Amino acid sequence: MLEDFSAYNPIVPPIKKYLFAPGPTPVPPEVALEMARPIIHHRTPEFSAVLDQTRQKLRPLMGTEQEVLLLASSGTGAMEAAVANLLAPGEAAIYVDGGKFGERWGRILSAFGVTPHRVPVTWGNAVTPEQVEDALRRHPDARAVLMQASETSTAAVHPVEQIAAITRRRDVLLVVDGITSVGVFEQKMDAWGIDALVTGSQKALMLPPGLGIIALSPRAWARTRKPHLPGFYFDLNRELKAQRDDHTTAYTPAISLIFGLNRSLDLIHAETLPAVFARHRLMARAARAAAAALGMNLLAAENPAPGVTGILVPERIDGSRLVRYMRDVIGVTVQGGQDQMKGKLVRIGHMGYVAPLDVLVAVGALELALRREGYDFHSGAGVAAAQAEIAAGA
Amino acid sequence: MLEDFSAYNPIVPPIKKYLFAPGPTPVPPEVALEMARPIIHHRTPEFSAVLDQTRQKLRPLMGTEQEVLLLASSGTGAMEAAVANLLAPGEAAIYVDGGKFGERWGRILSAFGVTPHRVPVTWGNAVTPEQVEDALRRHPDARAVLMQASETSTAAVHPVEQIAAITRRRDVLLVVDGITSVGVFEQKMDAWGIDALVTGSQKALMLPPGLGIIALSPRAWARTRKPHLPGFYFDLNRELKAQRDDHTTAYTPAISLIFGLNRSLDLIHAETLPAVFARHRLMARAARAAAAALGMNLLAAENPAPGVTGILVPERIDGSRLVRYMRDVIGVTVQGGQDQMKGKLVRIGHMGYVAPLDVLVAVGALELALRREGYDFHSGAGVAAAQAEIAAGA
Numbered sequence: 132m133l134e135d136f137s138a139y140n141p142i143v144p145p146i147k148k149y150l151f152a153p154g155p156t157p158v159p160p161e162v163a164l165e166m167a168r169p170i171i172h173h174r175t176p177e178f179s180a181v182l183d184q185t186r187q188k189l190r191p192l193m194g195t196e197q198e199v200l201l202l203a204s205s206g207t208g209a210m211e212a213a214v215a216n217l218l219a220p221g222e223a224a225i226y227v228d229g230g231k232f233g234e235r236w237g238r239i240l241s242a243f244g245v246t247p248h249r250v251p252v253t254w255g256n257a258v259t260p261e262q263v264e265d266a267l268r269r270h271p272d273a274r275a276v277l278m279q280a281s282e283t284s285t286a287a288v289h290p291v292e293q294i295a296a297i298t299r300r301r302d303v304l305l306v307v308d309g310i311t312s313v314g315v316f317e318q319k320m321d322a323w324g325i326d327a328l329v330t331g332s333q334k335a336l337m338l339p340p341g342l343g344i345i346a347l348s349p350r351a352w353a354r355t356r357k358p359h360l361p362g363f364y365f366d367l368n369r370e371l372k373a374q375r376d377d378h379t380t381a382y383t384p385a386i387s388l389i390f391g392l393n394r395s396l397d398l399i400h401a402e403t404l405p406a407v408f409a410r411h412r413l414m415a416r417a418a419r420a421a422a423a424a425l426g427m428n429l430l431a432a433e434n435p436a437p438g439v440t441g442i443l444v445p446e447r448i449d450g451s452r453l454v455r456y457m458r459d460v461i462g463v464t465v466q467g468g469q470d471q472m473k474g475k476l477v478r479i480g481h482m483g484y485v486a487p488l489d490v491l492v493a494v495g496a497l498e499l500a501l502r503r504e505g506y507d508f509h510s511g512a513g514v515a516a517a518q519a520e521i522a523a524g525a
Numbered sequence: 526m527l528e529d530f531s532a533y534n535p536i537v538p539p540i541k542k543y544l545f546a547p548g549p550t551p552v553p554p555e556v557a558l559e560m561a562r563p564i565i566h567h568r569t570p571e572f573s574a575v576l577d578q579t580r581q582k583l584r585p586l587m588g589t590e591q592e593v594l595l596l597a598s599s600g601t602g603a604m605e606a607a608v609a610n611l612l613a614p615g616e617a618a619i620y621v622d623g624g625k626f627g628e629r630w631g632r633i634l635s636a637f638g639v640t641p642h643r644v645p646v647t648w649g650n651a652v653t654p655e656q657v658e659d660a661l662r663r664h665p666d667a668r669a670v671l672m673q674a675s676e677t678s679t680a681a682v683h684p685v686e687q688i689a690a691i692t693r694r695r696d697v698l699l700v701v702d703g704i705t706s707v708g709v710f711e712q713k714m715d716a717w718g719i720d721a722l723v724t725g726s727q728k729a730l731m732l733p734p735g736l737g738i739i740a741l742s743p744r745a746w747a748r749t750r751k752p753h754l755p756g757f758y759f760d761l762n763r764e765l766k767a768q769r770d771d772h773t774t775a776y777t778p779a780i781s782l783i784f785g786l787n788r789s790l791d792l793i794h795a796e797t798l799p800a801v802f803a804r805h806r807l808m809a810r811a812a813r814a815a816a817a818a819l820g821m822n823l824l825a826a827e828n829p830a831p832g833v834t835g836i837l838v839p840e841r842i843d844g845s846r847l848v849r850y851m852r853d854v855i856g857v858t859v860q861g862g863q864d865q866m867k868g869k870l871v872r873i874g875h876m877g878y879v880a881p882l883d884v885l886v887a888v889g890a891l892e893l894a895l896r897r898e899g900y901d902f903h904s905g906a907g908v909a910a911a912q913a914e915i916a917a918g919a
Contacts, residue, residue: 152566155780163561166781170733172546172858203599203735204758207776211758242757333777339564341597341735341779361755363636364598364605382601383727385735385779386549387560464566 145462151493152466153283153311153439153480155333155340158391162337165394166387173386179378181393186374188396191404192335193309193328194319195346200370201392202343203385206310206331209343211239212365213306213327216355217347218245218274225250225266226277227258231284231469232308236277243360248273254285254472255430255441260293267303274354275304275326280312284469286441286478287431288312292323299324304351310334313344314399315411315438315482326351332388335411335438337395337483342388411437413524414481414490417517418442421494424516425501425508430476438482441468442497443475448504450474456500463496487521539856545887546860547677547705547833547874549727549734552785556731559788560781567780573772575787580768582790585798586729587703587722588713589740594764595786596737597779600704600725603737605633606759607700607721610749611741612639612668619644619660620671621652625678625863626702630671637754642667648679648866649824649835654687661697668748669698669720674706678863680835680872681825682706686717693718698745704728707738708793709805709832709876720745726782729805729832731789731877736782805831807918808875808884811911812836815888818910819895819902824870832876835862836891837869842898844868850894857890881915 150157171177182201189199202209214236218224224245226236229252240247248270252258263276276298280291291307298305304326309318313328314335320328325348332342347355347367355368366381373381399407418440422429430441444450451474454467468476479493494513501508544551565571576595583593596603608630612618618639620630623646634641642664646652657670670692674685685701692699698720703712707722708729714722719742726736741749741761749762760775767775793801812834816823824835838844845868848861862870873887888907895902 148563148565150564150566155564155566155777158564158781166733167557167561169542170544170549170552170727171542172544172549172860173734174860175852175858203597203602205597205777205779208597208602208758211756214757239757242760243755331777333564333780339560339779339781340567340777341782361637362605363608363633364602364759366636383549383599383725383734385599385733385782386727387552387733388735388779458569464569466566466568 145460148462148464149492150464151480151485152464153478153482156337156480156483157485158339159337159395159398159484161398162391162395166391168390170386173379173384178386181389182374182380183378185389185393185396188393188400189344192314192318192399193346194317195321195328197321197346197348198371198375199344199346200367200374201380201384201389202345202365202370203341203382204343205340206329206343207235208365209329209331209345210235210308212343212345212367213329214239214243214245215360215362215365216367217304217306217327217351217359218243219359220244222246222274223248223270223272224275224277225263225270225273227252227263227279227289229256229258229285229287229289230254230279230282232279232282236308240277255287257287257289257434258294260290260297263294264297267297267301273303275306277306279308280318281315281436281438283311283439284472285430286436286439288434288436291325292319295323295325304354311436311438311482314407316408320346324348332392335483336392337398338388338391341385342392410487411482413487413521414485415440417487417490417520418479418481418494420516420520421513424512425498430472439478439480442477442479444477445506448506450476453477453500453504456503457496461496461499463493465493490517490521539854542856542858543886544858545874545879546858547680547872547876550731550874550877551879552733553731553789553792553878555792556785556789560785562784564780567773567778572780575783576768576774577772579783579787579790582787582794583738586708586712586793587740588711589715589722591715591740591742592765592769593738593740594761594768595774595778595783596739596759596764597735597776598737599734600723600737601629602759603723603725603739604629604702606737606739606761607723608633608637608639609754609756609759610761611698611700611721611745612637612754614638614754616640616668617642617664617666618669618671619657619664619667621646621657621673621683623650623652623679623681623683624648624673624676626673626676630702649681651681651683651828652688654684654691657688657691661691661695667697669700671700673702674712675709675830675832677705677833678866679824680830680833682828682830685719686713689717689719698748705830705832705876708801710802714740714742718742726786729877730786731792732782732785735779736786804881805876807881807915808879809834811881811884811914812873812875812888814910814914815884815907818906819892824866833872833874836871836873838871839900842900844870847871847894847898850897851890855890855893857887859887859891884911884915
């Protein structure tokens with residue numbers, strides 16, 4: 132299955148592997164050990180205590196005093212939960228399609244028979260408040276706006292606060308995919324007026340995948356009490372009752388992941404959220420400085436994400452091959468582009484259990500791979516630029 | 526939160542805890558360590574190899590040559606996947622309601638707007654083939670029969686093979702919840718004619734919860750190609766394409782659990798399936814012998830399950846209190862009854878990473894708790910009877 136790169140391997144075979152994907156991200160050893168604890172039953176006071184603590188510790192990351200609910204699913208499951216519980220058959224909704232995950236909102240809406248009104252955004256750009264206002268004017272029947280805080284496929288951020296300023300004045304819910312933003316940069320769900328904020332375990336929360344996370348605003352909760360879309364597994368009112376009142380989950384929870392989350396949230400709060408956010412900003416600045424020093428452009432030059440940096444691959448270089456070489460020969464996993472950006476983009480994730488100096492490893496591997504492809508640059512220019520940013524500090 | 530039992534604690538506070546729930550079940554140390562391995566990305570040859578192996582190794586446990594698909598969900602999610610992909614809006618289905626999980630089939634059907642025709646079965650009894658044939662006569666519009674192989678809430682088994690002999694002759698799908706049967710006793714999905722077999726990770730597969738597992742027969746796959754119920758996350762055709770053709774999952778998988786499953790299936794196949802099944806039968810015999818020696822009756826006396834033994838609590842004893850005492854004072858977790866059996870039943874799980882001699886611990890704890898409640902019996906009668914069964918061997 133592996134391509135044969137052996138003829139031009141510039142370094143020894145990788146004895147050590149590094150993960151710089153924009154999810155899943157590395158799991159801290161303390162968290163891995165916590166998840167290896169003997170399993171306990173989920174209808175016990177011991178589990179209830181862990182569940183309560185975990186849900187409480189998530190609140191500051193999401194900027195909410197509302198109930199945070201845990202689901203045994205990937206982030207996509209939590210996205211589905213938002214749609215299935217907040218929209219009714221035959222209703223319409225507006226979604227921001229600026230990448231693969233924006234497109235996914237549209238696919239979920241269609242799967243449930245909700246009329247999807249698409250706001251197209253060129254990959255790498257941010258949606259503008261004017262685009263959303265215009266869509267709301269053209270589609271006064273829309274009951275919700277669905278968007279990403281950070282579009283992982285393009286490494287771009289969207290202006291959630293400004294969009295929330297529009298939706299909160301109307302009877303329109305704002306549903307935000309915060310999968311690569313919660314725990315990466317500030318999300319003020321309550322203060323801004325986000326109505327549903329969704330995330331997953333495998334990004335800034337430093338866990339393996341398998342936990343979906345969602346919080347709803349009071350007006351979103353009110354909406355769930357109307358008849359909603361069919362479904363049983365993702366029933367947020369049932370989960371609310373179970374998790375808030377009975378201190379357990381409606382169905383068997385992903386117990387070991389919840390143990391791990393309780394521990395990883397302790398790590399996050401020990402570092403403090405402002406420091407966590409500053410660390411992500413610094414890593415993003417270092418990665419961007421490296422790209423510039425290597426003469427490479429960003430896909431999202433105007434609105435780059437703090438958790439992942441999307442660097443355009445120079446023409447005549449096959450980005451997919453570059454990424455495979457980094458992974459299989461050097462041992463450094465980054466991600467290429469998806470769909471329309473396949474072969475044209477390198478995405479370096481710097482989220483979660485990643486320290487600023489780790490960015491040097493990712494950039495060093497990128498330099499080795501670019502050299503292998505015959506790209507012309509000064510060896511070390513990228514890592515030096517990243518180092519200068521790190522030295523300048525947060 | 527804990528009740529104060531300290532005044533009459535007959536033994537030292539528990540320094541060691543034992544899990545005899547009918548799920549979740551104990552995780553072998555080898556599996557816990559495997560799950561603590563550094564996380565890898567799910568779009569890599571390394572992950573694809575693990576996914577392929579795991580899906581292959583599951584086939585003998587389910588008795589199928591069909592594709593086995595993994596979902597990031599609890600077992601309930603896999604039950605929902607079966608309903609959402611095999612039934613169309615407005616169709617009807619028959620479900621066997623002999624306990625809490627049978628009832629759940631009805632709730633899932635209703636949640637999706639499928640007309641549920643209930644076959645009521647007294648808790649602890651097995652459904653009879655005649656009951657199902659009668660229901661099919663009365664409801665010729667039914668497109669499927671949904672049932673449990675082993676009803677965890679009553680510790681009873683249902684005659685899946687005989688029901689399959691009925692449904693396979695008709696254009697009626699047989700959908701089986703095998704959550705406490707797959708890996709516990711033989712399931713011959715292909716040979717018997719089961720159309721959808723569902724299970725979860727936290728029972729005989731010796732893993733934490735968080736993985737749903739499902740396989741479909743060819744005629745069930747044909748049914749999925751018709752318009753089906755709304756939903757996006759549990760789209761089995763999308764998962765089939767992803768897992769069979771692309772060697773990955775449609776959405777982010779529960780990577781660490783899949784690593785663990787690959788390892789736990791190695792343990793199962795090293796023991797060999799006939800030995801695994803014999804071990805479960807032996808443990809069940811030992812638990813039943815203990816109950817009889819203690820003068821206690823089984824809820825499912827005629828058709829007891831091999832993976833869990835449901836023992837009726839003597840009148841005048843509060844079963845909930847008994848179970849709490851075993852858990853909080855002695856350190857041995859078993860489960861009480863649910864819903865109509867609350868306070869009246871003790872369920873001892875002996876599934877997965879449990880060896881026959883472990884049954885002595887569960888029975889010993891039950892004896893201590895019964896004594897505490899003033900129940901009259903000869904101390905040691907239960908463990909001696911269990912020991913005699915174990916000595917007689919598989």
